[in-house]
Each structure stands twice: as C-alpha cells, then as structure tokens.
Amino acid sequence: MLFLCLGCVTLVILSLVSVAIGSRTIPLNEVFHAFSDPADSSVSAAAARLRVPRTILGILAGVALAVAGTLMQGMTRNPLADPSILGLNSGAAFAIVVSMAFFGLNTPKQFIWVALIGSAIAALAVWLLGSMGPSGATILKLTLAGAVVTAMLSSLTSAILLPRIQVISTYRFWQVGGLSGARFALMVPVLPMLIGGLTLALLTIPGINALAMGDELAEGLGSRVKFTRGVAWIAAVLLSAGTTSLAGPIGFVGLVVPHAARLLVGSDYRHILAASAVLGPILLLAADIIGRVLTRPSDVEVGIVTAIIGAPFFIILARGRMLRQV
Template sequence: MHLTETRSKTLPHGAGPVARRRGGPLLLGLFGLAVLLVAAIGLSLAVGSGQVPLGDVLSGLFHPDRTQRAQLIVREVRIPRTAAGVLAGVALGLAGTVMQGVARNPLADPGLLGVNAGASVFVVFAISVLTLTEPRQYIWFGFLGACLAAVLVYGIGSLGREGATPVKLALSGAAVAAALGALTSAMLLTDSRTFDQFRFWQVGSLSGRESGVLWQALPFIAVGCVLALALGPQLNTLALGDDTARGLGQRIALARLGAAACVVLLCGAATVVAGPIAFVGLAVPHAARLITGPDYRWILPYSALLAPAALLLADVIGRLIARPGEVQVGVMTAALGATPFILLVRRRNVVDL
C-alpha cells in the first residue's frame, strides 16, 4: 500500500482524481489544435504564388479537371506541398518530444543524434559521386545517412559501464555531427555543381516535393508515430532519473532503444520529405508542455498536432512576404521560432523537464 502511494506521488502521470479533472480540458485542447491544423491545411491549399480562386481550390480537391490551369496547380503543387508539411511537421514534433524526454535535456532536438549531419553527407555523396540529380533518387541516401548517423551516435554513447546516458549521447552526437559536417563541407568546396544543387535541399523546403517521395516516406512516419505515442509512460518514468526508473521496474536500455528507433524513423523520414528544418522539433515540445504540464502521454499528441500546424503557417507566411517569389520554410521557422523560443526557455518551469 505504501509503495502504491509513493509511486502515485512520484510519477509525473498526475494519477488519480487530478488527472481525471485535467483530462477534459486537455481533450478540448486537442480538439482545438485539430481545428487549427485543419485551418492551416486550408490556408496552405488556398494561398500561393499562383492566382487560384477558392472555387478552383475546392474543385481541384474533389472534382479535378486537369485541363484547368488553376486546378492543375492545386493538384500538382499545393496538395503535395501541404502533405509534405503535415508529414514533416508530425515527424519533427514527435521526434523532438521523444528526444527531450529520453535525454532529459530541454535543448535536445532532432539534430542531437547527428541525424541532419548524416543525411547531409550522404545526399552530397549521392549528388557529387553518384551524379544523381532527381530528389526521388538521392533522397533515400539522406534517409540512409540519417539512420547510420543515429546508430553511430548511439553506439558511441553506449560504450562504457553506464551505457547510453543522456550526457554521453549529447556529447557523442555533437562530435559525430561536427565530423560529418566537416566532411560535407570538404566535398562541397571541391564541387560547385553539387553545392548549387545541395543548397536548396539544405535550407529546408516543402516546395517541389513529388507525391512518390511522400508515399515512400509515409510508412516510416506512421510506424514512428505509433512507437512515439506508445512511449509516453516510459518517458514519464525516465524523467524521474535512471535510479528511480529502475526502482519502478523500468527497463532503461529497452526504453532508450525504442526511443532511438523512433527518432531514427521520424527524423530520417522528415529529412527525406523536407530537408533539415530548424526549431520545430526544439520549440514545439516546450509550447505543448506549457499547456499539458510534464505528462508525456499528453505532450506527445499535442506536439503531433501543433508541429504541422506551425510548419504550414510558417510556409504560408513565407509565400506571402516575398511575392511573386517565396522564402523557404526552413528560413521562416528559424526566423519566426527564435524569439518565442527565447521567451519560453527564460521561464524556469518550462526548462525543467
């Protein structure tokens, strides 16, 4: 009896009547975020560089006529772009939340495991050495590089008696990212053609994404989402520290291995879809935590809805501020996310996980 009482007071689940009282408002919050995401999807489909009336947007969605230029823009440009934003946003939001939970580091993001650096070096290799020019060709090298980099970082961080501790993972991730970044720069400096092609992918963008690439990335994101949402209770226990988690019966190594697999799937697929995009995986979990508190069973679904909505809205703003051109979404997320994130991390209760 005493152990049960102690556990209910210690775990960040918010067990008991308090959790039940908070469940109703949090469910309403999820519904509100779902409405926000639908609105962001609508804006992404309706707003762009081309002049497309709202009627053609609706017709292009439900009754497309490919002989109409406006409807063709909707089908061939805006729908794949919006789908890419939703897929990449969900993946980045969940990956960032899982990384912050398993590393117990409020500044952890998908770049912590060297995922972006690994993807970049393999994409450069595919363009420069293998002379691949189509995104659907070299994009899988980006996914392979992301996976191998994450495995390398986890392998280095697992060396030693204590295994893959949060500090060792962060240090090994920084070291691997620095080494891979240097290798990428060395290849780019010796090949101007590769640099011209790579720089558009490196900045992070939702434009020009083929539906075939999205369909290929979808299964990886779906599996990663299911795994991430299932990790909520384990992340709650890991937040208490390794010793307490072991005392509560948590299998630390297995939980971290599952989290690593989840991050590899989500980060690799997000990088495949949109390139390396900053701030989404870093800032969104903090914003979700402001609403939900420390319970990862709620933070994860909140992040899964908030991240794609934020990414699509940033992309829409990027299309509007530089007409008839546009600012790529990777630039917009960094520009728009910096100030709110600084305000978030200045609040002590947000930084403490």
C-alpha cells in the same frame, strides 16, 4: 481535450489556406470545385492540385519532427534536444554531398534514400559511441557523442563541397529545407517508416514518463530504462530521418514545439505528445504560408521561416525557464 479540438480546427483551416494561397491566390469555392470536378483543367484547379502534396508533406513533417523532438527531450532529459542531437541532419547532408560529388546523383528520388541511409548511419554511430563503457547509454554520453559526430560530419561535408562549385549550387537547395518539392510518388515509400515511428512513439510514452523522474527511480518503479530509451531512439530516428529525406533539414520544429506543448498541457508525456503532434504541423504550415506570401510570386523555403520564427520564440521560452529557476 478542448485544446486538441481547437488545434485540429486550426490545422484544417491552415490546410485550406495552404492550398488556396501561393503565387496565385485561389478562392476557396474554386479549391473545392477543383477536387469535385476532376475534368476542370483551369489554371486555378491545376494550382490547387499541385499544392495538395505540399500541404500533406507539411502536415506529415510537422507531426514527425515534433514527436521526434518530444521523444528526444524526454529520453535524454535534455531541453535542447532535437533531431540534430542525433547527428541526423549532418548525416543526411554528408550522404547527399558524397552522392553528388562521387556518384553523380542529382534527382529528388535518389536523394530520399541517400539522405535516409546517411541519417540512420549517423544515428547508429551516435548510439554506439554513447553506449560505450560499463554504464551504457547515458544522457551526457549521448549528447557528447551527438556533438562529436555532427562536428566531424559537418567538417567532412565542407571539405568535399569547397572545391566543387557545381555541387554547392545543387546541394544548397536541399540544405535549406522546404516543402516545394513535395510529390506523392516521393512520400509513399517513406510513409511506412513514419507510421512505424509514430507507433513506437506511442508505445514508449509510459516509459518516457518514468524516465522523466530519473533512471534510478524509473528502474525502482519497474521500468526497463535501457529498453525504453532504445525504442524511443529508434522511433526518433525513423521519424526524423524520414522527414529529413523528404524535406531536408528543417530546424526548430522539434526543438520549440515540445516546449510550447509542455507549457500548454503540463508535464505528462501522453498529453505533450498529443499536443506536439497538433502544434508541429500548425507551425510548419503557418511558416510555409508566410514564406509564400512574403516574397510573392517566389517562395521563401519553410526552413528559413521556421528559423526566423523559432529562434526568438525559443529565446523567450528559455528566458522564462531561467527566470523560474532564479
């Protein structure tokens, strides 16, 4: 409980800093004045109001990706599981490229639904492939199916991009993953999907705790293994696809955050999920703030910063796990 309180306080502080810091730094008193006085038309007030959607998207994306990663690692018992294992990123990327190359789509509002559909279809393909055979959806088959679908879609995406220079220049901004294009008008249609995914995630926690002990033992304790895994899969798809459609393929949040949460609060997935939901937005907002400060007045997209932060952190975590097993 103390950790969650400290995490929430940290998140509030980072949210204020996120609104205050950018190409132009705004004192906190001017930030509060910008929202207490709607008639204020100063440059500082306009900048503060523009940064609010970006900050809110960072919080939503951080929560969604961290919870999705927690579900994926729990239901597959795979410590390397994250949204990419479902083929979500590659499915969204392929759909975006196809829409650009063959249908002429080029606006963020259009990309949201295209990426969402691509992610959902890729995840469905992974589930169907991983469920083939009498044993149904097993950990190994789901992991292999995710790798196969990701490799195939990545190859097709490259094949479409290579002869189309104009498409590459447009696509690369979405591919990096970032919060700079945040708009309330784009976020509102996806909110029901994120809320639905979080609700399903909460409902699956008892089953995920049982799955952590192994399928056979979970079934012996009365847990419906296939049902739990299916619902958790749907929740992860809703959360990951919704976030990917809004912010692009932001990496390492769903991979690293559940490990950090597990180290801090133990192995109970009720505590891991709550801790991940706080740590995810903290990581994403901190990465976004760092990206704005490093190359001011321009921005480094948050997807690049999370990779720089997440890669060495994950190596440290993985090394720690290996040393404990020796």
